[in-house]
Amino acid sequence: MSTPRHHITDALMSLYRLGGLPTPFAVTVAAHLSLCNECRATYEASLVPGGLLLEMSDGTPLSPELKSSVMGMLDDSPSPSATSADPVLLPQPVRALLAEGEPNWRRVAPGSRQAILQNDSEGSLRLLEFAAGQTVPEHSHGGNELTLILQGSFSDVTGTYRVGDLQIADDTLDHAPKAAPGMPCICLAATDAPLKFRGLIPRLLQPFLRI
Amino acid sequence: MIAIRDRRDKAAFAELFDHFAPRLKSVLVRNGASDTEAEDIIQDAMLTLWQKAHLFDARRAQVSTWIYQIARNRQIDRLRKTTRPIPADLFTSGEDTNQQDDIFALEQEADALRRALAELPVKQKEILEKAYFSDATHAEIREDTGLPLGTIKSRIRLGLDRLRHELKHLRPS
Ligand SMILES: [Zn+2]
Ligand SMILES: [Zn+2]
Numbered sequence: 001m002s003t004p005r006h007h008i009t010d011a012l013m014s015l016y017r018l019g020g021l022p023t024p025f026a027v028t029v030a031a032h033l034s035l036c037n038e039c040r041a042t043y044e045a046s047l048v049p050g051g052l053l054l055e056m057s058d059g060t061p062l063s064p065e066l067k068s069s070v071m072g073m074l075d076d077s078p079s080p081s082a083t084s085a086d087p088v089l090l091p092q093p094v095r096a097l098l099a100e101g102e103p104n105w106r107r108v109a110p111g112s113r114q115a116i117l118q119n120d121s122e123g124s125l126r127l128l129e130f131a132a133g134q135t136v137p138e139h140s141h142g143g144n145e146l147t148l149i150l151q152g153s154f155s156d157v158t159g160t161y162r163v164g165d166l167q168i169a170d171d172t173l174d175h176a177p178k179a180a181p182g183m184p185c186i187c188l189a190a191t192d193a194p195l196k197f198r199g200l201i202p203r204l205l206q207p208f209l210r211i
Numbered sequence: 212m213i214a215i216r217d218r219r220d221k222a223a224f225a226e227l228f229d230h231f232a233p234r235l236k237s238v239l240v241r242n243g244a245s246d247t248e249a250e251d252i253i254q255d256a257m258l259t260l261w262q263k264a265h266l267f268d269a270r271r272a273q274v275s276t277w278i279y280q281i282a283r284n285r286q287i288d289r290l291r292k293t294t295r296p297i298p299a300d301l302f303t304s305g306e307d308t309n310q311q312d313d314i315f316a317l318e319q320e321a322d323a324l325r326r327a328l329a330e331l332p333v334k335q336k337e338i339l340e341k342a343y344f345s346d347a348t349h350a351e352i353r354e355d356t357g358l359p360l361g362t363i364k365s366r367i368r369l370g371l372d373r374l375r376h377e378l379k380h381l382r383p384s
Contacts (some may be wrong), residue, residue: 018342019283019286019287019290019291019295023293023296026295026296027296029296030296030297030298031296031298033298033299034298034299040298040301043298044271044272044276047272047276047279047280047283048273048276048320048321048324049324049328049339049343050276050279050280050283050343050344051273051274051275051276051277051278051279051280052275052321052324052325052328053238053279053328053336053339053340053343053344054231054234054235054238054275054278054279054282054344055234055275055325056325056328056329057234057237057238058234058237059233059234059236059237060233060236060237060240061233062232062233062236062250062253063246063250066232066250066253066254067225067228067229067232069254070228070253070254070257070258071221071224071225071228073254073258074221074224074258074261091299092298092299092300093296093297093298093299096294096296
């Protein structure tokens with residue numbers, strides 16, 4: 001696999017770690033972490049202080065029955081399954097959302113189709129496919145949008161995005177992405193609900209709490 | 212942890228439980244969980260650890276990091292009442308000849324960071340702990356402590372700037 005060149009920002013990463021992202025963004029960040037060694041390493045390093053703080057803490061007595069109850073459940077818990085590590089098009093966090101195992105593709109225009117994975121008050125998450133060489137009409141964005149490339153590539157005014165790359169757009173971006181020739185471009189696209197998550201916008205733009 | 216992973220060793224699991232479960236309870240309760248919530252999270256996390264033990268890789272993570280990560284995910288699931296999207300499991304082949312070197316290097320980095328943490332003033336450590344163990348977004352940290360956001364930000368930054376120097380070395384070049 002090629003090495004991604006467009007990555008998660010520090011701010012997105014720490015919000016993800018804190019559990020503060022709306023689900024569509026959290027899925028997209030988790031999907032990038034599944035495809036990008038560099039961000040994965042940064043993410044895992046960012047968990048180290050949490051573990052050390054835990055280790056350095058003194059203990060509080062537990063309810064007497066907690067341990068025996070947990071020990072008693074060990075045999076009931078499913079044994080480790082040898083999940084396939086085969087590279088597949090859809091990263092694990094996306095597959096986890098698909099009840100039927102296959103995306104429910106709907107044609108939206110000649111050469112393009114989409115499968116909606118989530119669309120509610122938190123925002124939307126969808127898979128988009130564009131035919132090789134196709135240009136998406138110029139548009140702007142109502143809020144923040146994260147786009148993760150899963151197959152093929154596209155280019156716009158901000159650069160070229162290939163498999164694993166994450167494009168972070170806000171309402172200042174006007175663009176007309178063009179899919180590269182060769183194969184259809186498939187992306188995972190997440191938007192937030194601009195009104196509900198307005199407070200998130202400055203945080204996304206402003207790197208803060210970097211680790 | 213290795214004994215749990217390779218031999219499904221319950222005695223080793225019990226030892227790990229005795230070491231980490233009371234500590235988890237401390238930090239969770241100190242950061243806003245009720246007694247019952249904390250113990251529910253501990254139960255979920257320890258069972259998940261047992262189920263996912265086959266994924267543990269000492270070249271990549273310390274046991275404490277692994278436990279923190281699992282407990283944190285369980286905690287966020289409970290708070291948000293959804294299943295938190297997590298990155299794909301990483302499967303590593305067992306044929307790395309530098310295994311001991313890698314584990315040793317990681318331990319050294321963690322030791323350096325542990326020393327840096329131990330030197331932090333109590334106030335900074337408290338806020339740092341909050342960032343790792345509570346559900347707090349920064350706005351909530353403000354409500355909780357009554358401190359202006361600016362002060363909190365600069366304190367977190369101060370604490371983290373000191374940590375980052377150490378953390379840098381944990382990132383692969
Ligand atoms: Zn990345
Ligand atoms: Zn767009």
